[in-house]
Amino acid sequence: MPDFTDRLRPSQPDGPTTLARERGQSNVSVNELGQHLLSSDGFLERQTRILPILRREPLFSKEKQQNLSRPDRFKLALARAKLLRRLTDQYKWSHDDYKMAEYLVDDVSPYFLHMEMFVTTVREQASKAQRAYWMPLIESWKIIGAYGQTELGHGSNVRGLELEARWDNRTKEFVLHSPTLTASKWWNGSLGRIANHSIVVAQLLLPKAGSPGQYLSQGPHQFIVQVRDMKTHQPLDGVVIGDIGPKYGYATMDNAYMLFDNFRIPHSAMLSRYSSVNPDTGVYTKPERPALVYGSLTYVRANIVHHARLVLARAVTIAVRYTAIRRQFQDRDDKNGPEISVLDYPTVQIRIFPLLATTFALHYTGLAMRSVYQSTRQDVEQGDFRSLAHMHSMSSGLKSLCTMLAADGIETCRRALGGHGFGGGSGLIQLNNDYLSKPTVEGDNWMITQQVAAYLIKKMAAAVESPSTPGADKTEAGFKEFIQNKQGSETRHSGYDVLGKDQDIVKSFEMRATALAYDVYEQRVLKKLSWTSLLIQLHKLSKAQSQSILVGTFYEALSADSTLSSSNKIILRDLFRLFALYTMENEGYEFFCCNAVSQADLNNLSARVQDLMTRIRPHAVKLVDSWMIPDYLLDSALGRYDGRVYEDLYNRAHRLNPLNRITFNPNYWEEEIVKGSGDNGSGILSKL
Amino acid sequence: MPDFTDRLRPSQPDGPTTLARERGQSNVSVNELGQHLLSSDGFLERQTRILPILRREPLFSKEKQQNLSRPDRFKLALARAKLLRRLTDQYKWSHDDYKMAEYLVDDVSPYFLHMEMFVTTVREQASKAQRAYWMPLIESWKIIGAYGQTELGHGSNVRGLELEARWDNRTKEFVLHSPTLTASKWWNGSLGRIANHSIVVAQLLLPKAGSPGQYLSQGPHQFIVQVRDMKTHQPLDGVVIGDIGPKYGYATMDNAYMLFDNFRIPHSAMLSRYSSVNPDTGVYTKPERPALVYGSLTYVRANIVHHARLVLARAVTIAVRYTAIRRQFQDRDDKNGPEISVLDYPTVQIRIFPLLATTFALHYTGLAMRSVYQSTRQDVEQGDFRSLAHMHSMSSGLKSLCTMLAADGIETCRRALGGHGFGGGSGLIQLNNDYLSKPTVEGDNWMITQQVAAYLIKKMAAAVESPSTPGADKTEAGFKEFIQNKQGSETRHSGYDVLGKDQDIVKSFEMRATALAYDVYEQRVLKKLSWTSLLIQLHKLSKAQSQSILVGTFYEALSADSTLSSSNKIILRDLFRLFALYTMENEGYEFFCCNAVSQADLNNLSARVQDLMTRIRPHAVKLVDSWMIPDYLLDSALGRYDGRVYEDLYNRAHRLNPLNRITFNPNYWEEEIVKGSGDNGSGILSKL
Structure with missing residues (x-):
C-alpha cells in the first residue's frame, strides 16, 4: 500500500555516496586481492556460477525466515535441502559445487551429517564388503544416515560412553541397550527427524572367557544401524528417537536423542575395517593403530580452522561498510563540522580493524593447516605416522584459537554497529547463533x-x-x-x-x-x-x-x-x-x-x-x-555492497514484517489481544 | 505415551546426590547471606509472596515458548502483560510488586515503556496542568504511551535528530514532519503495535523574527502526541507506524518506526514544565538548566547498574550447579579413579569463579550507585547541583563496565557448560539474547x-x-x-x-x-x-x-x-x-x-x-x-535447585518438543516434506 514514506530518501551524504567516496580513496586492487584470496580450488568461479541459480528459486529467499517458528523453520530447511539435491542432479554439480550452494543458502542442512560424518565413517571404517553394500545406498540418498556418538551424560570423553553392544554368541547378534537415561544418545545431528540409519558408537561387550554370563568391554566401537522404518518413518520397535528441541542456533538441524531397549542388530552391523569379532568364536581382533579410528575428527577440525576466515570476513564486511556510512557526532574539537563516520573514531577502529587483520591471518593459517593435513594424510597412507602427532597438536590448538577469534569477533563487530547491530537487519543474528556452537563442538576449546x-x-x-x-x-x-x-x-x-x-x-x-x-x-x-x-x-x-x-x-x-x-x-x-x-x-x-x-x-x-x-x-x-561476499549470503541491510542501509532497514520493517499485519488490542480489561479479526488471539493458549 | 525410557534413571552419582554432597561440605549460611543480599527494600519477601500467584497461572508457564514464531511470541507476551495488570488490581500490588512479577515472568513487557519512560517523562517534564490532565489517563491505562526519541539515522547524538516540530502561529499548532527517511523514529519500544500515545522528541522550529518564512531551531523538545485511533487502533492520518521486525532478543517488545507527514498537534502537546512557547507571540522560553531535561537517563543507567548483579547471578547459578554435577574424564594422574566434576578443573573455575565474585562486586556497587543517585536527587531538589557531575560520571562509567561484565559473563558461563550450554535447557538463551541490548542502549558502552x-x-x-x-x-x-x-x-x-x-x-x-x-x-x-x-x-x-x-x-x-x-x-x-x-x-x-x-x-x-x-x-x-533465584525464573534444566538435570533435559526433548509430533519425509525425489498427515508441508511456502 503506497503512503507518504515512499517518496522519502535518507539524509545526505547517503550510503551509496559514502561508499563511492571510500572506494575512490584507496589504491587497493580488489580484483587482484580477491583472486589472491579465493581463486584456489576454484572457489570464486564456483561462487559466481552457482549464485544466480540459487537466486532464481523463491524457496531460497531469506526475506522472512526470521519470523518462523522452530517447526516451520525446520520445514523450510528440509524443503530447501531437498531442492539443493535436485539441483545437484540437474546441474551435475560436484561435491564442492553442492557445498558452495549450501554455504550460500546458509542453512545448516538436515542432511549435513549424512553428507559428512556418516559417509566418511563408512568410507574409512567399514570393511570392503560393507562399503560395497552401503556406499551406493548412501550416495543415492536411498538411505539417510547420521552419526550417533555423544550421549546425554558423555561428550568429550568417548571412553565414558554408556550405551552397550553386547555380543550374543547364540544368535550371532549384537544387542544394543541403554542402561540409564544418561546413556541416551544426544546432539546427534540429522537424526532427530530425518535419518533412517545411523552410525552408533557403543561399548563393545564380549563374553569373558571361562566366566559364563560375564562380559568384558573392549571400549567404544562403531555400528551401522537402521533405526526407522523405511515406509512409515517411525522408529523401529525397541528404539526411541526424537529431536532435542530448540537451541541457541542450528534451528534447521534435528539434533537427536536416541535410546535402545535390548535392540538386536546383525553381526554385519559392526564396522570392521580395523577391528572385528569372529562370529564363530566371539573372539575380538583389535585395530593395529587406535589413532586411525578417530582420524576423521582431525579432518573436521582442520576444516573448521579453514572456514573461520569466511565467517569472520562476513562480520567484518558488515561492520566496516556500515560504520563507514553511519555518522554520529561532530568532532569535539570542531563542533561546527559535519557529523563524522563512526569508523573514524579510534574506539571503533580498535574493535574492527584488528579483526579485519585477523581475517587475513586466519586465511593463511587455514591454508597452512589444510596443506599439513593433506601431506600428513599422504604420509599415513604410505605407512609413515611420524607427522601425525604434529598435525593433531596443530589442528587442536588452532581449532581452539581460531573459533574463539571468529566467535568473539562476530559479537565484537555486532556491538560496534550500535543499536542497529541488535536488529534483524544486521545479518549477524543467525551467523552468531549458529557459530556459537563451534567453540564447543569437535573438541571443547578449553579441553583440547x-x-x-x-x-x-x-x-x-x-x-x-x-x-x-x-x-x-x-x-x-x-x-x-x-x-x-x-x-x-x-x-x-x-x-x-x-x-x-x-x-x-x-x-x-x-x-x-x-x-x-x-x-x-x-x-x-x-x-x-x-x-x-x-x-x-x-x-x-x-x-x-x-x-x-x-x-x-x-x-x-x-x-x-x-x-x-x-x-x-x-x-x-x-x-x-x-x-x-x-x-x-x-x-x-x-x-x-x-x-x-x-x-x-x-x-x-x-x-x-x-x-x-x-x-x-x-x-x-x-x-x-576483496573477500567478495555476496549480498545474498550477507543478508544484511547494514552490510550491503551498494550502501542502501536505511532504505533496506525501512523496507524490512515496513513491508516484510508479518507482525504489522495484525492489529492488537491494548486494553488490559479486555482479554482479547487481537482486535478486528476473527482470531481473538486465544489460539496462542492452545500452542502452550 | 509410556515407553521403556520411563523406567530409566541417570547414572550415579546423580544430580541430587551431588548437590547434597556439595551443600553438606560448606559452612556458608545461605539464609543469612540471602537476607544480607536481598532483604533490603523487601525484595526477598516480595519474591516469596508473588511467585506462587504466578505459578498458578497456565499462561505464565515457560515450557514451550521457545518454539513460537515471533508473532505468536508477541501475542503470548501481550496476554501475559494484560494478566499481570489484572493481577495487580486484584491483589492490590504496589509498583514494586508489579515489577517483581514482571521480573519473574521474564518477558520484556509490551507495556514497559508506558510504565517507565512515558509516565516518568510526563511526571518530570509536563507542566502542572498537563500532569493533571494526563496522569489519571496514564495510571488507569486508559491510554497507553511510548517514548519516541531515537531515529533511524540518529541514536546517541540527540542534537542530530531530524524530526521537525514547526510552530504555526496562524493556527497555534505544531506541525510534526519527517523530512527524510532517516528522520523516522526507530527502536521506540511499546509503540510498534501497542501504544496509542507517545512522547515525541523533535527539533522545535520557531519563526525567525523579521525573516518571514524562515525558522530557527531551538533544539530537541518533547511533545505528547496521540498517534493511533482509540477505537480502530489504526495510525491516525499523516502518521505511519509499525514494528521494526525481529531482533537479537526482545521478541516480546514491539520496537517501532514512526514517521509524520505534516501532522498537526495542539499547542498543549509541548511538555512545558521547563520550556515553553508563548502561543500568542511564538516567543520561546528556554529551560534554566538543560541538564534537568534529560535527568531520567541517569536514573535508567543507575537502575541498569543495580540490576546487573541479578542477571549475572542467574548465569553463575546455572554454571556452578551444572558443572558441579557434570563429570567428564578421570584425573590424568589417577586414570583408574572416577570421572571428576568439571568444576574441579582449574580451567572451568577460572571462567566461573571470578564471575561468582563479580556478582557480589556488582551488588555492593549497585547499592552504592543507588544511594549516590538518591542523595544527588535530594540535593538537586533543594537547588544544589554540585554533586550532579559526579553522579553523571559514576553512572556512565559503571553502566559501561557493569553491563559489559554481565553480558560477557553470561556467554562465558554458557560456554563453560559444554554442549548443553548450546541447548534450550540451559536457561541462558533468552537471557543472553535480551541482555545483549544493554551494552548499547541508554548510552553506548564505548561512547559514554x-x-x-x-x-x-x-x-x-x-x-x-x-x-x-x-x-x-x-x-x-x-x-x-x-x-x-x-x-x-x-x-x-x-x-x-x-x-x-x-x-x-x-x-x-x-x-x-x-x-x-x-x-x-x-x-x-x-x-x-x-x-x-x-x-x-x-x-x-x-x-x-x-x-x-x-x-x-x-x-x-x-x-x-x-x-x-x-x-x-x-x-x-x-x-x-x-x-x-x-x-x-x-x-x-x-x-x-x-x-x-x-x-x-x-x-x-x-x-x-x-x-x-x-x-x-x-x-x-x-x-x-544465596542469590535465591527461583527455578521458575532460571527456567534451566542445568541450573535447577534439586539437580535433576538429565531428567529435565530428557523431559523437555521427549515430552515437550512440538517438532516431534511431525513425521518428516526424507526422500529428496519427493517434494513433500511431511509424511502421513494432511499437511504436506507446502504451507511453509505461503509463509515466505
Missing part, C-alpha cells in the same frame, strides 16, 4: 588445548635430552636453541626489534611460546606438579603456540608471494603488523616476562597500533570488498 | 566513557591548579596527593602489599586510575592532543576508574558490615580478593606501568588466584544458592 601442551612438553623433554643434535622440525630446533642459550645463561632480553623488523615479530612470538613451553615442562616434568593443577597454564601455552603459528604463517605467506602488486603488498604488511602487534599488546605482560619484547617497545605498542589503523583506514572498504 | 574521562580531566586540572588545598571529595583528594608526590619525584613503586593487605589492593586500583587520569590530562591539556585521537585512552581510563569503584565499594561494604557471621565474612573476603586480583592480573601490565604493583607481586598473582579458587570451591554451590 591439553593435547597441544602434552605435545610440546614431549618436544621440550626431547630438546633437553639432547640439545645439540639437530631438531627433527622447526619447533624442535627452536626448543634446542632455547635450551642451549639457557645453559649459556643468555636468557636476558633477546633484543628483538618488533617495531622495526617484521621478522623479529615472528621471533618474538616464537620466543614467548618456547619460554612458556619450558615453564610448563619444568613444572610438570622436573617439579612433578599434577596435570590438573597446571591446566590454566597449559591452556595459555596452547594459545601462545597457536598465535605464533598464525603470526608465522601470515609473515611467510607474504614473504613467499610474488604475485601481488606492491600497493596490495604494502597494505597486507600493515595488516600483518596490526594483527601481530595488537595481539602482542593484549598479552603484553606475558611477552615481557618471557623476554620476548623490551619494555620500551611494549610501551610504544598502543601508539603503533593506532598509527597502523590510521594507515589502514582509507583502504578498509576495499579490503572487505 | 568519554563523559567519565572528561570529568576526571577537569578534576585533575583542578588538582594541578592547587595541589595543597583540601580536595572537595575523595577523588580530588587522591589526585592532589598524587600531584604532591609527583612533584616530590616519589613516583617510583608505591610499595603496596596487594597479596598481604586488602586495603592495599584498593589503593593499588586507585593509584592506577589516578596515574591514567594524569596521563590523559597531560596529553589533552598540556600537550593539546586532539580529543578524538585520545578516545582509546579515555575509554581505558573510564574502565580503570570504574574498576576502582567496584573494588573500593566491595571492600568498604565488608569493612562496614557488622551483621554477617564470621564464616560468611571469611568467604566474602576471599571473593573480594578473587575479584580484585583476577581483574588486576588481566590488566597486569597497566598496573605495572602505573607503579601500582610490584613485578614480584604481579608474577605471583596467577598462583594466588588459583589458591583463592581452591578455597572458594567447597562453598560454590551454597554461594549461588
